[in-house]
Amino acid sequence: MTTISKANRALSKWQIFKWPSILFVLSFFGLILALLVDGAADWFAVAAIAVSVIVPVKFLIRRES
Amino acid sequence: MQAVTFKRWEWTHKWTSLICTVFLLMLCITGLPLIFHDEIDATLNPAVWEPKHPDGPYLSYDQIMTIGLAQRPNEVPIYMSFDTDRPVVNITSGPTGDADATDMHFASYDLTSGELVPPADVGESVMEFILQLHTDMFLGLPGMLFLGFMGFLFVLATVSGVVVYRQYMRNLAFGTVRKQKNRRLKWLDQHNLLGITTLAWVLVVGLTGVINTLEKPILDTWRSQNLQHLLSEYQTQNSTIATANASIDQAILAAKQALPNMQLQFVAFPGSDFSTNEHYAIFMHGDSPLTKELITPLLVKASNGEIVGVSEMPWYANALSLSRPLHFGDYGGLGLKVLWFILTLFTLWVLVTGLYLWWKKR
Numbered sequence: 001m002t003t004i005s006k007a008n009r010a011l012s013k014w015q016i017f018k019w020p021s022i023l024f025v026l027s028f029f030g031l032i033l034a035l036l037v038d039g040a041a042d043w044f045a046v047a048a049i050a051v052s053v054i055v056p057v058k059f060l061i062r063r064e065s
Numbered sequence: 066m067q068a069v070t071f072k073r074w075e076w077t078h079k080w081t082s083l084i085c086t087v088f089l090l091m092l093c094i095t096g097l098p099l100i101f102h103d104e105i106d107a108t109l110n111p112a113v114w115e116p117k118h119p120d121g122p123y124l125s126y127d128q129i130m131t132i133g134l135a136q137r138p139n140e141v142p143i144y145m146s147f148d149t150d151r152p153v154v155n156i157t158s159g160p161t162g163d164a165d166a167t168d169m170h171f172a173s174y175d176l177t178s179g180e181l182v183p184p185a186d187v188g189e190s191v192m193e194f195i196l197q198l199h200t201d202m203f204l205g206l207p208g209m210l211f212l213g214f215m216g217f218l219f220v221l222a223t224v225s226g227v228v229v230y231r232q233y234m235r236n237l238a239f240g241t242v243r244k245q246k247n248r249r250l251k252w253l254d255q256h257n258l259l260g261i262t263t264l265a266w267v268l269v270v271g272l273t274g275v276i277n278t279l280e281k282p283i284l285d286t287w288r289s290q291n292l293q294h295l296l297s298e299y300q301t302q303n304s305t306i307a308t309a310n311a312s313i314d315q316a317i318l319a320a321k322q323a324l325p326n327m328q329l330q331f332v333a334f335p336g337s338d339f340s341t342n343e344h345y346a347i348f349m350h351g352d353s354p355l356t357k358e359l360i361t362p363l364l365v366k367a368s369n370g371e372i373v374g375v376s377e378m379p380w381y382a383n384a385l386s387l388s389r390p391l392h393f394g395d396y397g398g399l400g401l402k403v404l405w406f407i408l409t410l411f412t413l414w415v416l417v418t419g420l421y422l423w424w425k426k427r
Contacts, residue, residue, distance in 0.1 A: 012235070013231070016230075016231050016235065016239075017231070018239070019239040019240070020227075020230075020239070020261045020262070020264065023261075023262050023264070023265070024264050024265045025265075027265040027266055028265035028268075028269070031265065031266070031269055031391065034354070034396065034397060034401075035354050035355050035387070035390060035391065035396055036354075036355055055240075055262060
């Protein structure tokens with residue numbers, strides 16, 4: 001396999017998992033930081049997990065409309 | 066990915082999902098009201114209890130104990146615990162320190178007057194039923210372990226779902242929902258989208274749920290190894306249960322001085338399962354969202370109030386303690402609970418669409 005085709009495969013994988021990775025990192029670290037940072041539970045968790053709710057709903061509305 | 070490898074992942078996703086789905090549906094449905102347990106209790110019990118002397122001085126813990134035992138003359142104190150949001154002390158007593166839970170008596174006292182605090186128990190039986198169903202399906206430890214295994218299968222289904230997702234989404238943009246084609250495609254896309262976006266939350270709640278089902282074995286191991294080790298260091302052979310000569314207030318004060326950054330959780334009296342025959346065991350915890358789940362026990366001589374030992378909790382007991390808030394979503398405010406509720410609904414929809422897709426594909 002050539003370097004270009006390897007790069008294409010990697011890019012294709014990244015395209016599939018770009019948004020899921022971003023959401024995963026945001027919501028996972030939001031959950032953990034909320035527990036670790038004293039007095040910041042709602043700030044971190046709500047902001048980060050809200051992304052997990054808002055993004056799919058936004059996409060659902062956009063794609064379905 | 067090779068076709069054979071993909072088939073294996075798809076097979077794993079299908080069967081792990083199918084086996085656990087019925088139980089996961091039950092867990093999600095019973096989990097929804099449990100998220101708002103505190104709010105439901107407050108709604109069903111609107112009469113707000115007030116201390117008799119809101120601005121008055123508090124009685125000592127020794128005075129409360131004297132009042133409590135006067136009402137249960139043939140019993141001994143087993144545990145004393147403390148409400149965090151109101152001046153209330155709870156006393157658990159029984160015929161002996163090692164009495165069965167069914168023989169124990171629990172009563173709450175107003176710290177400002179020593180009067181009994183009426184239990185706020187309207188709707189408690191319904192919530193207790195839901196909690197029991199969610200925890201062990203009324204089957205005790207075997208039920209808990211079985212649900213733990215179902216949780217493990219669910220985690221496996223989630224991980225295999227991510228692998229399968231990649232294959233299904235090769236030629237589709239993220240968030241595509243093919244509404245115009247047919248219901249199967251539309252629901253497949255919704256299944257994929259909601260499944261992948263809730264991945265982190267589902268894994269955290271799923272894994273912590275599995276850890277929670279191991280609560281009894283973990284606590285038994287902690288008690289038989291770490292706690293027993295601490296207790297055996299100070300337990301005199303053939304000793305009888307000591308009379309608690311030292312003041313409870315004095316013992317608690319000594320514990321607070323030894324661990325000044327921690328809060329009081331509960332006191333186990335001499336002869337109880339969590340202490341020796343000669344010591345109070347005082348359990349302290351932190352006050353941040355993280356440390357309030359982590360407990361540190363101290364042993365205090367019942368004869369003179371002197372601290373004789375402090376023990377750190379082992380890693381597996383700390384893992385259990387930390388898994389509780391991450392599973393229940395109760396370490397923030399109402400906003401966090403609402404999000405937990407919405408994400409549970411999303412998970413329900415992923416389960417329902419998954420079942421539908423399997424049924425259509427048969």
